[in-house]
Amino acid sequence: MSFLVNLALGLLFGIGLVVSGMADPAKVLNFLDFSGTWDPSLAFVMGGAVVVTFLGYRLVLKRPAPVAAERFHLPTARGIDERVVIGPAIFGFGWGLSGFCPGPALTSLGIGAPGTLVFVPAMLVGMWAARLAVARFRVAYPD
Amino acid sequence: MTEFTPWASLTGGALIGLSAVLLMAWEGRIAGISGIAGRLLPPWTDEATPSRLGFVIGLVAAPLAWFVATGSPVVQTVSSNLPLMAAAGLLVGFGSTWGNGCTSGHGVCGLARLSPRSVMATAVFMAAAVLTVLVVRHLM
Numbered sequence: 144m145s146f147l148v149n150l151a152l153g154l155l156f157g158i159g160l161v162v163s164g165m166a167d168p169a170k171v172l173n174f175l176d177f178s179g180t181w182d183p184s185l186a187f188v189m190g191g192a193v194v195v196t197f198l199g200y201r202l203v204l205k206r207p208a209p210v211a212a213e214r215f216h217l218p219t220a221r222g223i224d225e226r227v228v229i230g231p232a233i234f235g236f237g238w239g240l241s242g243f244c245p246g247p248a249l250t251s252l253g254i255g256a257p258g259t260l261v262f263v264p265a266m267l268v269g270m271w272a273a274r275l276a277v278a279r280f281r282v283a284y285p286d
Numbered sequence: 287m288t289e290f291t292p293w294a295s296l297t298g299g300a301l302i303g304l305s306a307v308l309l310m311a312w313e314g315r316i317a318g319i320s321g322i323a324g325r326l327l328p329p330w331t332d333e334a335t336p337s338r339l340g341f342v343i344g345l346v347a348a349p350l351a352w353f354v355a356t357g358s359p360v361v362q363t364v365s366s367n368l369p370l371m372a373a374a375g376l377l378v379g380f381g382s383t384w385g386n387g388c389t390s391g392h393g394v395c396g397l398a399r400l401s402p403r404s405v406m407a408t409a410v411f412m413a414a415a416v417l418t419v420l421v422v423r424h425l426m
Contacts, residue, residue, distance in 0.1 A: 235412065
């Protein structure tokens with residue numbers, strides 16, 4: 144059941160990426176290019192998503208528990224540490240090179256562009272390496 | 287050159303937000319794609335693997351569903367510089383997992399929770415990406 148619900152929610156998320164134009168790396172790169180062909184669309188995507196999520200979370204998190212789990216799994220880490228500086232810096236570098244972040248890259252997989260077919264396996268290797276490194280060096284890894 | 291699409295982008299963003307809210311309502315998890323995809327890889331530490339697999343299959347199926355529903359294919363321009371895309375993929379995968387989130391986990395869900403860590407992460411990846419595009423497009 145949770146598999147099917149998640150499939151529907153993944154589909155909704157992916158349709159959101161398609162409708163918003165974020166499945167096109169060119170649109171993302173043009174947002175990041177202030178001194179060139181600037182396309183502000185990405186700010187509207189994030190704005191729409193953050194407002195809906197902010198309002199929705201306020202309603203949902205008032206409930207004692209989610210529908211299909213015993214408790215809400217919210218991140219427990221507090222305060223700024225190197226994890227939220229170094230990680231995002233590396234991620235942003237790759238994002239600026241390609242125009243892909245993880246969601247749009249996965250959504251683009253079936254469209255089958257050669258660049259995507261190279262990017263996604265490399266991304267999964269990078270994720271796996273980071274997970275192993277986190278486990279190896281016992282860095283705090285909250286859910 | 288890409289066309290500025292405020293309404294479509296706002297609508298698409300709202301759908302992404304709706305997905306994030308419903309995922310929290312259903313099983314109480316953050317809709318962060320790097321976390322969902324990264325935890326599909328071993329070691330598996332909880333019993334949410336089938337859920338994550340479902341979410342990723344849905345994400346991947348979205349362009350096909352869109353095409354079937356509307357008859358219009360998803361138009362995109364992806365770099366065909368394959369060594370660059372391989373390097374970028376490694377950086378995105380490693381960095382987003384090391385940083386505990388990407389554009390969705392930090393940039394949408396984290397900002398919506400007013401999390402200081404997510405505000406920091408979002409500011410850093412935005413700045414790094416803007417700087418990278420500036421160097422690649424205008425200074426190289």
